[in-house]
Amino acid sequence: MSTFTAIGEDREIDQEEFTPGVEPQATWCPGCGDFGVLKALKGAMPEVGRTPDETLLVTGIGCSGKLSSYFESYGFHSIHGRALPVARAAKLANPGLEVIAAGGDGDGYGIGGNHFMHTARENHDMTYIVFNNEIFGLTKGQTSPTSPKGHESKTQPHGSAKDPVRPMSLSLASGASYVARTAAVNPRQAQEILVEAIQHDGFAHIDFLTQCPTWNKDAKEYVPYTDIQDSDEFDLDTGDRREAAETMYEAESRLYEGEVLTGRFYHDPDRPSYGEEKRAQGDVPEEPVAERYFEDGEWERTADRLIDRHT
Amino acid sequence: MTDQTLMWRIAGGSGDGIDSTSQNFAKALMRSGLNVFTHRHYPSRIRGGHTYVEVRASNEPVRSRGDGFNFLLALGDSFARSEQDGAYYGNEKVKPLTESLADLNEGGVVLYDTGFFEEADIAEIRLEERAEENGWHVYPMDLRGLAREHGREVMRNTAGVGAAAALLGQDTGYFEELVREAMSGEVMEANLTILEMAYEQASEFEFSHDLRVPTGGHDTDQALMSGSNAIAYAALDSGCRFIAGYPMTPWTDVFTIMSQNLSEFGGVAEQVEDEIAAASLAIGASHAGVKSMSGSSGGGFALMSEPLGLAEMTETPLVLVEAMRAGPSTGMPTKTEQADLEHVLYTSQGDSNRVVFAPGNLEEAYEQTRTAFQVAYDYQIPAILLYDQKLGGEMRNVDVDFFDREPDPSLGATLTEEEISEAAHHESGKFERYRHDPDDGVSPRSVPGQTGGRFLASGNEHNAVGHISEDPDNRKAQMDRRVRKLERVRAELDDSEHSHQTHHGPADADLGMLVWGSQQDTVFEAVDRLNAAGHEVKALGVSDMLPYPETEVRGFLESVRECVVVEMNATGQFRGLTQKELGQYGEKLASLLKYDGEAFEPGEVVEGFESSIDGGQPAAGNMRFVPAAGD
Ligand SMILES: Cc1ncc(C[n+]2csc(CCOP(=O)(O)OP(=O)(O)O)c2C)c(N)n1
Ligand code: SF4
Ligand SMILES: [Mg+2]
Numbered sequence: 001m002s003t004f005t006a007i008g009e010d011r012e013i014d015q016e017e018f019t020p021g022v023e024p025q026a027t028w029c030p031g032c033g034d035f036g037v038l039k040a041l042k043g044a045m046p047e048v049g050r051t052p053d054e055t056l057l058v059t060g061i062g063c064s065g066k067l068s069s070y071f072e073s074y075g076f077h078s079i080h081g082r083a084l085p086v087a088r089a090a091k092l093a094n095p096g097l098e099v100i101a102a103g104g105d106g107d108g109y110g111i112g113g114n115h116f117m118h119t120a121r122e123n124h125d126m127t128y129i130v131f132n133n134e135i136f137g138l139t140k141g142q143t144s145p146t147s148p149k150g151h152e153s154k155t156q157p158h159g160s161a162k163d164p165v166r167p168m169s170l171s172l173a174s175g176a177s178y179v180a181r182t183a184a185v186n187p188r189q190a191q192e193i194l195v196e197a198i199q200h201d202g203f204a205h206i207d208f209l210t211q212c213p214t215w216n217k218d219a220k221e222y223v224p225y226t227d228i229q230d231s232d233e234f235d236l237d238t239g240d241r242r243e244a245a246e247t248m249y250e251a252e253s254r255l256y257e258g259e260v261l262t263g264r265f266y267h268d269p270d271r272p273s274y275g276e277e278k279r280a281q282g283d284v285p286e287e288p289v290a291e292r293y294f295e296d297g298e299w300e301r302t303a304d305r306l307i308d309r310h311t
Numbered sequence: 312m313t314d315q316t317l318m319w320r321i322a323g324g325s326g327d328g329i330d331s332t333s334q335n336f337a338k339a340l341m342r343s344g345l346n347v348f349t350h351r352h353y354p355s356r357i358r359g360g361h362t363y364v365e366v367r368a369s370n371e372p373v374r375s376r377g378d379g380f381n382f383l384l385a386l387g388d389s390f391a392r393s394e395q396d397g398a399y400y401g402n403e404k405v406k407p408l409t410e411s412l413a414d415l416n417e418g419g420v421v422l423y424d425t426g427f428f429e430e431a432d433i434a435e436i437r438l439e440e441r442a443e444e445n446g447w448h449v450y451p452m453d454l455r456g457l458a459r460e461h462g463r464e465v466m467r468n469t470a471g472v473g474a475a476a477a478l479l480g481q482d483t484g485y486f487e488e489l490v491r492e493a494m495s496g497e498v499m500e501a502n503l504t505i506l507e508m509a510y511e512q513a514s515e516f517e518f519s520h521d522l523r524v525p526t527g528g529h530d531t532d533q534a535l536m537s538g539s540n541a542i543a544y545a546a547l548d549s550g551c552r553f554i555a556g557y558p559m560t561p562w563t564d565v566f567t568i569m570s571q572n573l574s575e576f577g578g579v580a581e582q583v584e585d586e587i588a589a590a591s592l593a594i595g596a597s598h599a600g601v602k603s604m605s606g607s608s609g610g611g612f613a614l615m616s617e618p619l620g621l622a623e624m625t626e627t628p629l630v631l632v633e634a635m636r637a638g639p640s641t642g643m644p645t646k647t648e649q650a651d652l653e654h655v656l657y658t659s660q661g662d663s664n665r666v667v668f669a670p671g672n673l674e675e676a677y678e679q680t681r682t683a684f685q686v687a688y689d690y691q692i693p694a695i696l697l698y699d700q701k702l703g704g705e706m707r708n709v710d711v712d713f714f715d716r717e718p719d720p721s722l723g724a725t726l727t728e729e730e731i732s733e734a735a736h737h738e739s740g741k742f743e744r745y746r747h748d749p750d751d752g753v754s755p756r757s758v759p760g761q762t763g764g765r766f767l768a769s770g771n772e773h774n775a776v777g778h779i780s781e782d783p784d785n786r787k788a789q790m791d792r793r794v795r796k797l798e799r800v801r802a803e804l805d806d807s808e809h810s811h812q813t814h815h816g817p818a819d820a821d822l823g824m825l826v827w828g829s830q831q832d833t834v835f836e837a838v839d840r841l842n843a844a845g846h847e848v849k850a851l852g853v854s855d856m857l858p859y860p861e862t863e864v865r866g867f868l869e870s871v872r873e874c875v876v877v878e879m880n881a882t883g884q885f886r887g888l889t890q891k892e893l894g895q896y897g898e899k900l901a902s903l904l905k906y907d908g909e910a911f912e913p914g915e916v917v918e919g920f921e922s923s924i925d926g927g928q929p930a931a932g933n934m935r936f937v938p939a940a941g942d
Contacts, residue, residue, distance in 0.1 A: 004760030005728060021739020022778050056599070056759040061770075068767055069778055072741075074759035076598060077769035077779070078591070079621050085555075085588040089595030089603075090759065092579050093553060097599065097759050115591075118584040278579070285577045289552050290600035290758065292577065292720070294727065299718035300576045302544040307714050310534035 003291040006053030007096035013046040020072040027066075033210025033222075034063055034131055036184025037102070038070055041129070043187075044194035050098040058087035060103030060112065062138045064131035064210070067102050081112030088124040088274075094290040095125070095275050098198065102129040106136045109145040109165045120174035120203050125273035127197045127204045130167065133212035141215030148256045164256070167207045168248040172241065172266055177202035179244070179266040181251060183209035183222040186262060193264065202273045209260065228263035238267040316369035317479065317524055318380035318416075321471070322407035324388030325353050325362040332468040333364035334706065335493075336475075338535050339485035340368045341708045344528040347535065349706040350376035350910075353645050361388055361406040370527030374672065374707070374832035378914035379416040381522055382479065383408075384471045386454070387427030405432045412436070418446045420520050422474055422513075424467060426455025448520035450478060450513065457509055462501030469502045473509030480523040483510050532711040538702040538829075539564035541673045541709075542632060543572070545680030546604055550720030551630070552578030553603040555592035557585055559611045560644045561700040562634035566606065586611035590618035594627050598768060600722065600758035602684060606632035606696075609651050610641065613658065619693055620659035625768040626691035626745070626756070626793070628723065630683050635699040637908050646908030647700035649828055650880035652888065655697050656857055664793050666694040666800055667856040671813060671831030673707050679811060679854060681719065686803075688723030690753055690796045697856065699879075701910045702829035724755040731757050731764045741776040742766045747788040752795035801858035812863045816842060816849030822924065823871035824850040825864070825900070827878060827885045830911055834877050837916035848920070853885070859892040868896050873939070875923055877916060881906045883937060897940040907933040 002008055019042070028034045045055070055073040059065040061080035068075035074097075078086045087101040108116050108130045119128070134151075136142040143156040146167065150159040171179045178200040182190040190208070197204035209222045228234040228247065236247050244266040251261035278284040319336065323329045330351065337347045345368040353362040367377045385408045408423060415421070421442070423433075433439075433451075442449045454470040469490070476483050483506055490502045543565050546554075554573060556566040570580040579596070583589050586607050593605035607615060612633045622629040635651045637643035657663050666686050670676040676698060683694035726734060734755070735743040744766035746754045757764025767777035772789060774780040804811065815835040820842075826834040831852035838850045851867045853860065868874060874896075876886040883902040890897055903919040905911055911919075911934075919934050 002760065004758075004762070006762040007760045009762075020741065020778075022737060022741055022776055052765055053762050054760055058595070066779075068769075072739075072765065074765050075767040075769075075777070076595075076625070077767060077771060078594075079617050079770050082587060082591045082618065082621075085583065085591035086595035086598070089553070089555065089581070089592035090599040092581070093596040093599035093601040093603075094758075094760055114584050115588055118588070283574050284579050289577065289579060290760070292552070293550070293600055293602070293722050293725075299550055299720050300547070301714075301716070301718050302547050303714040303716065305575065306544060306547075306572065307534050307711055310536045310540070311532055311711060 002096050002288070003294045004094070004096065006051060009051055009054065013049065013051055015042045015046050017052055018042040018045055018072045020070065023069050026070040028063060029214045031211070031213040032063070033133060033184030033212065034067070036187055036190060037129060037131060037208055037210060038067060040187055040190035040194050041071060043191040044198060047195045048198045054096070055098045055100065056087070056090050058083045058090070058099070058101045060107035062104035062107050062131070062136070064102060064104040064107065064137070081107050081110070082115065083107070084112060084115040084119040084128065087126055088119055088122070091124055091126055092275060092284065094288045096288055099126040100129065100198070101126060102131065104137065105130060105132045105134065105146045106144045109167055109170070117170070117174045120171050120176040120205065122274040123175055123177055123202045123271055125201050125203070125275055127194070127206070129206050129208050131210045132167065132207050133210045133216060135212050135216040137212050137215055166249070166252040168265055169245065169252060171205045172245055172248060175203070176205045176266070177268040177271045178204035179248070180264045181207040181209065181262045183225050183260060183262055184211060185222050186225055189227055189262060196264070200267070200269070202268070202271055209262070222260045225260035225262050228261050236265070238264050241266070316367055316373065316377060317382060317522070318377040319366045319368070319382040319384070319475070320363050320380045320411060321384045321386065322361065322363035322411045323386035324407070327386060327388065328465070328468050329362050329364055332472060333366055334535070335486070335489045336472055337366045337368070337706060339489055340366065340524065341533050341535050342485045342488070343481070345370060345525065346373045346527070347708050348373040348376065351704050361403070361410060363407065363411060368524065370525045375836045375913050376910070378912050379414045381416045381419045382475065383411050383415055383419065383421045384475050385411060385421065385423040385428070386467060386471055387424055405436055409436050412441065415445070415447065418520070420478060420522055421447055421449045422471065422478060423451055424454040424471070425451045426453040426467065450516055452513060454509065457512065458505055461504045461508055466502055466505050469505045470509040473506040474513035477510045477513035478516070478518065483507065533708040534711050535706055535708050536673070537564065537704060537706045538673050538676045538698060539704070540568060541677040542680045542696060542698070543568035544714065545677040546630070546684065547572065547576055548716055548718050549602065549681050549684035550718055551602045551604050551684060552576065553593065553596040553601045555581040555583050555589040555605050557583060557589050557607065557611055559608045561636055561703045562606050562608045562611070562632065564703050565632055565634070586614035587618060590615035590631065593629055594618055594622050597629055598627050598758070600725070602688065602720065602722065604630040604632065606634070608634045608636050609638050609654065612651070612655065616658045619665070620661060621770045622693045623659070623664040623793070624770045627768065628687040628691050629693040630687050630696070631693060632696040632698070634703050635697065637906070643908045645700065647829070647910050648879050648906060648908070649699055649830070650884065650906065652697065652856065652880070652884040655695055656888070664692060664797065665857060666692060666797070667697055668694070668811060668854050669697040669828035669856050670702065670854055671828060671852045672702070673709055674713060675811070675854060676702060678809070685719060685723070686800055688721060690800055691724055691756060692796055697828065699829050724753045726755050726757055726764070728761050728763065731761055736763070737776045740765070743775040744777055745773060745789065746775050747792060749792065751799045752792045754792070797858045804855060804858070804860070805862065810863065811854035812860055813852040814849065815852065817847060818849065820847040820849040821872045822846065822848040823867060823874040824848065824920065825853065825874055825876045825885070825889065826850060827853045827856070830877055830879060833911050833913050834916055836913040837920065840913065840917050841920060856888065859888065861892055864889060865893055868893070868899060873901070873924065874899055875901050875903050875920055877903045877911065879905050879910065881935070899939055901939045902937040904935045904937065905933060
């Protein structure tokens with residue numbers, strides 16, 4: 001039993017518990033894909049058996065970052081691009097927490113790209129949801145790292161000359177142990193994938209396609225979509241890196257040709273999480289570090305352990 | 312006082328083991344009962360490049376480097392050679408000797424390695440003539456040859472120490488002891504032999520110098536350590552169990568010491584992708600209930616600007632350390648300066664809301680790091696310890712008893728689950744973590760995982776439960792409360808028995824010097840000398856940069872006719888801060904500045920002060936004097 005009584009609490013959980021009484025109604029634009037993420041996440045939580053008090057949701061800045069306002073749990077609405085480093089430290093400090101990070105495509109693949117690569121590499125045991133609307137929503141429609149080549153916006157008046165980021169390929173190459181893509185228009189699949197991602201013991205990355213009807217009018221609504229697990233065209237072994245890489249590449253390319261391929265792309269259940277690696281080599285104590293501060297016990301002193309070597 | 316102290320310099324190439332040899336030398340002298348102080352100088356290169364360390368030792372307290380030095384052990388830069396053709400790069404080879412000779416005091420002793428410097432080298436730099444002019448006593452010895460004969464060439468440092476001991480009339484007992492503690496087997500035996508042989512060989516010289524190691528005795532056990540050690544140990548004793556960082560000289564020392572010890576102390580150390588991540592991780596861990604820190608030097612600290620503001624806005628307790636080096640930009644990575652003060656005080660958007668301490672020496676570094684943790688967690692505010700390459704790198708002996716302290720693992724204003732259950736909640740069940748009403752500005756927090764403590768931490772302005780709010784009344788109330796915390800910190804510091812500000816010199820002197828951070832003890836030594844020379848001058852060493860110790864500094868300035876602010880930067884940042892905080896004294900405050908990468912020597916401060924009170928003559932050397940306004 002944890003010193004934090006919410007952690008590991010075994011009880012019936014109602015998904016309505018995740019609706020904050022303070023702001024029960026999200027204020028995203030009508031038709032915004034972000035509603036789909038919120039709904040899928042609320043649906044997933046009772047399934048994975050975690051309560052609001054033992055969950056920490058860390059978000060970045062963007063329309064997507066508001067998720068922490070509309071989802072009831074411990075929340076940390078951080079700064080643009082920095083959700084991952086805040087989240088992964090909280091997990092190291094208290095591994096008992098269910099840690100979820102979320103943000104936009106600009107937030108995660110642009111300004112926070114370095115953290116994305118390294119958090120995936122380290123395989124922290126957490127879930128990372130990227131609201132991929134192929135646009136900077138909050139700042140009113142500028143070209144984002146996932147906007148298609150040629151995308152015109154006020155800041156790219158002649159169209160972007162850049163090839164978009166390949167989020168899943170990047171994630172796989174960096175070291176994520178669970179990689180999936182889902183879409184707001186596909187709530188059932190989204191919730192299933194979220195459940196798997198949260199249950200996965202490692203870095204689970206979900207590229208969540210979220211249409212932005214306000215600023216990305218010409219972007220597809222992500223329908224129709226194909227679930228690669230149900231498709232005859234693909235016979236993907238999600239445990240095989242090479243196959244996964246090829247399939248991701250296909251999916252990323254075809255998105256810009258109007259074909260929406262979703263589903264699970266990679267899953268390595270055996271790779272130990274960063275916390276496990278660190279604990280195994282004695283770098284992190286077995287007991288959550290945060291608990292010590294709330295328990296009685298002796299604290300180490302430099303006077304006893306370190307001063308001798310200086311005399 | 313200068314005359315009775317040994318000021319021993321060992322010079323060679325970086326990569327030649329100069330650092331560890333000098334540490335052993337200092338430790339041996341400390342064990343023999345002396346007070347020691349080391350000053351290191353090194354270039355930003357791993358191999359090659361001229362480096363030296365000075366060890367000042369005396370039976371009196373030594374709290375600063377000396378003026379020049381009086382014993383030179385010149386080993387030669389063994390890496391200043393191009394591998395391919397065996398040639399030396401220009402005059403790099405003799406640099407450890409020539410550059411050092413420029414600072415060697417009259418009557419000083421030179422011991423150099425003839426196994427490295429050839430006759431032609433010595434002739435080229437006219438050592439003999441210059442020795443005669445300056446009254447130097449020169450002892451050439453084949454240290455390399457001796458080392459090679461009885462062990463391996465790299466043991467020439469040991470030979471140098473043995474020979475130096477002989478020339479200084481110090482027996483080798485303490486050096487032997489250190490060799491035995493640090494080594495074993497053949498290596499130990501070889502080093503012991505070399506130490507003894509070098510000692511004997513050097514004893515055969517006919518000594519023409521009078522310089523000897525003074526004798527002394529300590530009443531209590533002593534420890535030799537650096538400012539970086541003191542900072543890291545204070546963090547550990549404060550219950551800090553999480554650090555995240557990215558290497559950058561000179562902050563790397565604290566980061567390394569923490570990383571090497573944290574797992575033993577049940578904590579976590581993370582080397583991460585960049586400094587934005589480092590500060591963000593420290594925030595994440597602290598938010599989750601672990602006492603946390605991060606740090607960097609100027610450039611890395613610049614990257615921490617935005618997370619620092621996030622900690623202020625979310626009121627996440629956080630301790631950062633900033634180790635200054637010469638800027639701007641990459642500047643001079645291994646040189647010291649005090650030019651990041653304004654950067655650290657104000658960086659990040661919005662009104663700054665943080666605590667900044669700049670300790671004056673090793674003991675203060677320990678004390679103020681502890682206070683930084685205490686304040687950060689009691690007031691839920693970032694606290695920054697601002698120091699520099701000089702303070703971090705210099706080593707000194709300190710009473711072992713000084714560290715005999717109780718650890719402080721308190722999370723400050725953090726509630727237990729029981730307290731949370733009795734605290735105010737929004738009707739929806741959310742915990743009111745950011746209430747408007749606390750008198751001292753501190754609204755206690757919960758941490759994730761506690762039952763009933765749910766709230767939102769947001770970098771956006773927020774209401775009592777942390778949800779985003781742009782309501783003007785809420786905004787004003789939240790800003791006022793956050794600002795109020797700093798007023799309370801100031802009141803607490805003012806009420807404390809142990810002020811962070813240090814007075815030095817006769818209280819009734821009517822001339823003053825203001826100093827902050829690492830230059831403090833150098834200025835204090837200068838004050839002693841000035842008074843001994845008939846001046847009447849006193850000094851105030853200031854550590855509280857923010858919140859500024861208004862009453863104490865005002866009291867000091869009211870008591871003097873004129874005051875010189877001594878600092879290592881080009882624009883007089885602390886003088887500017889003082890005028891801004893006190894709103895006056897422009898006509899009283901002059902500046903003595905130095906920004907050439909080298910710290911002040913006490914003698915320079917004496918000279919600078921004397922010339923300044925003579926009506927603002929340009930200060931000597933690389934110092935710059937800026938007169939008071941209206942002068
Ligand atoms: C350091 C920094 N730079 C820029 C901004 C302005 N900004 C806020 S959100 C955003 C981009 C939002 O796009 P995305 O991350 O894709 O999120 P979305 O709104 O589309 O969900 C930008 C540029 C900021 N808040 N901070
Ligand atoms: S701007 Fe786009 S992303 Fe933002 S809330 Fe509106 S629809 Fe959603
Ligand atoms: Mg976006």
